[in-house]
Amino acid sequence: MIRLHHIPFSRSFRVLWLLEELGLKAELAHYSITDGSLRASEFKAISPVGRVPALEIDGITIYESAAIVEYLTETRPEHGLGRLAGDPERVQFLEWLGYAETQASILASLNMQHLFMGDPTPASPLVLKLEAARLTASLKALENKLSDQEWLLPSGFSAADTMMGFNLFSAPYYVHLERFPNILAYIERIKARPAYQEARKLDGNQEFYKKDFYEVPNG
Structure with missing residues (x-):
């Protein structure tokens, strides 16, 4: 089971x-x-x-x-989706697992403040601006990494990509991705995978986001 x-x-x-x-x-x-x-x-x-x-x-x-x-x-x-001890890509694999979770924590903070914190505890515009900047910085680093390879590891697709893939379907609610062509191409490669397509069918409907994009409020 x-x-x-x-x-x-x-x-x-x-x-x-x-x-x-x-x-x-x-x-x-x-x-x-x-x-x-x-x-x-x-x-x-x-x-x-x-x-x-x-x-x-x-x-x-x-x-x-x-x-x-x-x-x-x-x-x-x-x-062949992991990198076991002794594999030359083992450290990179573990780093990307951690990187994806760090990035996800930024998204979680943005989600909490934009979506779930209302009166009497409104979100702080300053904190939202800082968190959006942190998310953008993490995407810039990913954009650079994808400039000369299709997946997170040089050898090809791995479970590190499944860790990162979730982030890249939440990030566009807070950062415009048009400036990141390598990431956009990466997303299209993800969408083309049959296993991803099947998982998305099973996933269910998201109930968080009510707008296509969440701007940083003035303040």
């Missing part, structure tokens, strides 16, 4: 996509960020901090994205 605890268009999509790349089908347990289901004691017994993803597989439960990615690629090495 494989069960993925999941919210559409969230970090858990990374795992859903990777499972599809590995040819593994999971039962999806759906949650919402707004209905209190993440705070239920039953879910916190699975994920102590009340966040998705959480993956039940091989008789264990894992609840951090990078840990799930490492576990899946190391226990299913025949698919």
Whole structure:
């Protein structure tokens, strides 16, 4: 039995996509960020901090994205989506897992302030400006990396790309990507992957973003 605890268009999509790349089908347990289901004691017994993803597989439960990615690629090495100890790309692989999560934390901050903090605690325009600038800086570094290679690792597609792919479908709500042609081409390569397409069908509808773009407010 494989069960993925999941919210559409969230970090858990990374795992859903990777499972599809590995040819593994999971039962999806759906949650919402707004209905209190993440705070239920039953879910916190699975994920102590009340966040998705959480993956039940091989008789264990894992609840951090990078840990799930490492576990899946190391226990299913025949698919070649990880980089095991001794591989010359091992350090790069681990760095990209961390980079993707750092970038996702910026997106989470922007999501919290733009989407979920209303009166009497309005978002700070200064903080929003700084966070948007941090996100832009992280995208610039990614743009440079993709100038001479198609995927995050020189040898080709890996599970690091499934970690990063989620970010690049949230970032355009806060940063215009027209200035990043390499990233736009990378996104098109991602969309062309059959496993990505299947995962997107299974993902469900996002319920966070009500606008196409969120400007930094004056203040």
